[in-house]
Amino acid sequence: MTETTGREITWTGGTHTFDLGHPWVRRVISWRGINGHAPAALLARFGADSYSPEDVERVIELGLIGGGTPECEVEALLDAHVRGKPLATSVALASANLATLLVGDENVSTAA
Numbered sequence: 001m002t003e004t005t006g007r008e009i010t011w012t013g014g015t016h017t018f019d020l021g022h023p024w025v026r027r028v029i030s031w032r033g034i035n036g037h038a039p040a041a042l043l044a045r046f047g048a049d050s051y052s053p054e055d056v057e058r059v060i061e062l063g064l065i066g067g068g069t070p071e072c073e074v075e076a077l078l079d080a081h082v083r084g085k086p087l088a089t090s091v092a093l094a095s096a097n098l099a100t101l102l103v104g105d106e107n108v109s110t111a112a
Helices: 023-032 039-047 053-066 071-081 087-103
Strands: 006-011 014-019
Touching: 006 071, 006 087, 014 053, 023 053, 039 053, 039 087, 053 071, 053 087
Parallel strands: none
Antiparallel strands: 006 014
16 A cells, blocks of 8 residues: 555455555556546546546546455455445545545545
């Protein structure tokens, strides 16, 4: 876990690390954005409630991969905790991870 960009969340079945600051994830974001949006633009979309469920899923997916969750487990975690569930908790998690990426963990105080 990267000290300034990683965070942990406990879901049923275990604790998972989210880290959008992992070098591989940063490369993916720099090449393609997150669903075509820069992280700051996507964070603004979250703040304006103009995001899509796919935006939320992608941020959480990249955060899980960056935190060390094997890709073969990510889909199952998204199915269990994100897809088909109320978006509020997932939006809070995605927003907190984007904010952590942009300003560092010590400046973000949101509950996931």
